[in-house]
Amino acid sequence: MKLQVKVGIAALLALALPAPLAAAQNCVGSGDASPGELHRQVMLQGWQHEPGDPRFSFRAKLGRFYDWEAQDGLFFDDFDPQRRAVRSVAEYGGIWEPIFRANRSALHAISDAPTVLIGSDLAASSLEFTARIETLKGKVTGIRTRSDMVWRCRPDGWKIVREHNSSKIVPVAEAERIIAGQGDNPQASM
Template identity: 35%
Template sequence: MKDIDMKTTFMTLAMLMAGSSLSAETCAQSGPDSPAVLHADWIMEGWERREGEPDFIFEEKMARYCNLQDTRGVFYDNFAPGQTQLFGDAAVYGANWEDLQNAARSVLHGLTEANETLVGDGVASTTLGFVGLINRLDGEVIAFDGRSQLGWACTGEGWKIRHELNYAWIVEPQEIADTLGQRGNRQ
C-alpha cells in the first residue's frame, strides 16, 4: 500500500510541477490560507450542506479552492455519482456532484486524521481522513469513511487544487457517530 501511495504522490508532484506556474507567486505555508487548513475547510465548509441552505452550486461553493479559470487537472473519486469516477476538468467534476448535494437534506462531515507535506513554494500535497453522513430528502441515510489527497498549485490567487484523489467506503452510521459528535456547534 505504501508503494502505491508513494507512486501516487510522486506522479502528483510531477504533474503539478509540469502544469503549474512556478514563477514569483507566493502562497501561505502556514495559517488560514495554507494547504492543510484549506483542505480541512474544503471538506468541512465546501462540501457541507446544512438543512435549509440554498442549492449547492459548485462554482459558488468551491471558488476559494479551485482555479475556475484554468480547470484542467486530475480529479478522481470512487464515490462520484454518475458514469465516471475520473475527470480531467474541475468544473465538470464539480458539476457532477450538484444533483447528489441538492437531493440531500444535509451532508455533514468530521475529520479523522491529517498529514501535510509541502514541496517547494509552488506545489503542495495534503492528505486528510474524514467521515460523512448524507441525509437524503427521500429519507435514505448514507454514512461513509474516506481519505482525501489533494495536490495544490500556487497561483496569483493563492493555493488552488490541481489534483484530487478521494476514496470512500460505506459504513454504519454508529461507526462515525463519535467523530460527527465532535463537531460541536458546526452542525
C-alpha cells in the same frame, strides 16, 4: 530624484521575477491560507450542507479553492456512482451538483488531521474525513474518506489542480459519533 530611481528599480525587479516566485508570496506554508488548512476548509465548509441550506452550487461553495484555468487537472472520487475521472473543475462540479442537490444534509468531520508536503509551486495534502449523508428521500449513509489534493501556487494563493478521494461505507452510528466529537481522530485511519 533618488526616490524615483528606487521606484523604477523596484518596478523592473518585479517584472523580472518569474511568475511562480511572484505567486509564492501568496502561498503560505502555515495558517488559514496553507494547503492543510484549506483542505480542512474544503471539507468542513465547502462540502458541508446543513438542512435548510440554500440549493447547492459547486462554484458558489467551492469555487475559490480550485484552479479553474488548469489545463492539467485530474479529479476523481469513487463516491461518484459512475466513478468518473475528469480533467476540469467545471466537469467535477457538474458531477456533484445533482448529487448534492438531492441531499437533505451532508455533515463532515476531519477524522485524521491533514499532512502536507510543500514545494516551490506545488503542494500535496492528505486527510481523512467522515461524513453522514442524508438524501431528500431519507436514506442515511456513513462514509470515511481518504482525500488527497495537489495544490498549485497561483497569484491569489494555493488552488486545487488534482483531487483523489477514496471512500468506504461505515456504520451510520460510527459516522455520527465521529461527527459529534468534531475532532481529529488519528486512530480512525482507513
